[in-house]
Amino acid sequence: MPSLFRFLFICAVIAGVIYGTMLALVTFVNPVERDVTIRIPSERINKPQ
Structure with missing residues (x-):
């Protein structure tokens, strides 16, 4: 068999x-939904002016 x-x-x-592998991940892994809270x-x- 040639190298190409x-x-x-x-x-x-x-x-x-x-x-x-990507197909297996999509099929068998279920993501868990959760609430995300980000404190700002x-x-x-309210930037001071």
């Missing part, structure tokens, strides 16, 4: 593994 075909085959296998100091909102 071997290189393209290895790139395709790596891309397939990455795609399969009043000095940043």
